[in-house]
Amino acid sequence: MQSDAVIRFEGPEDRALYRRPAAQPGVEFYRARIRDHRFEAHSHEAYGLGVITDGLGRFRWRGGEHLAPRASLMLMNPEDLHTGQSADAGCWAYHMVYLEEDLLPAYGGDRSWRFDAAVSGSPDQARAVACCVQALWQAQEPLAVDSLLLQLVELIRPHARVQGRPAEAGGRFEPVLDFMRSQLDQVMSLDQLAAVAGLSPFHFLRSFRAQHHATPQQVLMALRSFEAKRLLAQGQTPAEVAAATGFSDQSHLTRSLLSRYGVTPAAYQRQLGLRGLRRGR
Structure with missing residues (x-):
């Protein structure tokens, strides 16, 4: 794995950290704890698979305002443009795995997914995903990373629509x-x-x-x-x-x-x- 370095924003409590597993191109890990920073509209050109670990987030997605509470899943399509910020005076924390779309068949066997809801899942499902993502951050061997990515895709699959790209995409x-x-x-x-x-x-x-x-x-x-x-x-x-x-x-x-x-x-x-x-x- 690559070394870590914490990004510091203007806000004293805002933190973000990226990591890419050296042997798995097209995969990126990200974790953040945000109170003051407001992310402008952006996309990741990859599936965003993650979990809200603390606080309450607010983001604009598909023309509407949405809330992302603690112990919920955060799911983004590659083309999804979105913003992000804390919804209250506290910190909003989340952990994400970004998986390029071309890798999905290797890990999940499906040609393409689309998420119709950016926030979903029960607290139990969120805890399972959080444990998997945490293990990915700690994994050192390529085989362990691949095995955990397979597990993550299996955990997320029930929340995806597998028919391929919708017509409007x-x-x-x-x-x-x-x-x-x-x-x-x-x-x-x-x-x-x-x-x-x-x-x-x-x-x-x-x-x-x-x-x-x-x-x-x-x-x-x-x-x-x-x-x-x-x-x-x-x-x-x-x-x-x-x-x-x-x-x-x-x-x-x-x-x-x-x-x-x-x-x-x-x-x-x-x-x-x-x-x-x-x-x-």
Whole structure:
């Protein structure tokens, strides 16, 4: 396993920690304890499988406000754009495992899952998932990690819909998302994106927001931030990553990752045990 490093936010009680098992690409572990920080809209481009371990969280998901109480499961689809913050004056704590969609058949045998509720599960189910996730953090051998991931997928399966992607996850705007991903380092216009969708600019703007519960600019920034985190995990320097993903400079990248994932580029790379890189902020 990679070494740990705790991220410190402006709030004195806010903490976040990332870890990636060295022998399992496409898997990331994350735990956080948040009182003051408010995460901007972001996605993980992976299944988010986790549990709320303390407090009460509030987040915006699919156009609505939701609460995530202690001893409940937190389940996210790869394309889900969401925010996050504590819902009261106390700390909100949660542990997550992010599993890239292509890995699901290996661990679960299912081609694709979709979650229709971001918060679900009984306290007993949440305790079982929490124990499994805690064991994953402590596992040292690749076989142990694989075995525990299989166990986690089995625990989560009852909460998933196994029919594959719903129709709305593809459709008219899937080419727009693909275009965005292919042009992250470029300036994009409303006219460009509307042309990809085959709609007039403002019809596209209204329809896109109605389907994704976010503006094209918000989705673009979420995609840029996720890709930046992925490139940082591959060992690219923050300056290289900023240029490759369309951020105006390294400071812009730092602000985006901190607001969406609670981590700076340099701290994220330290958590993953990467060495010999030019230091970012």
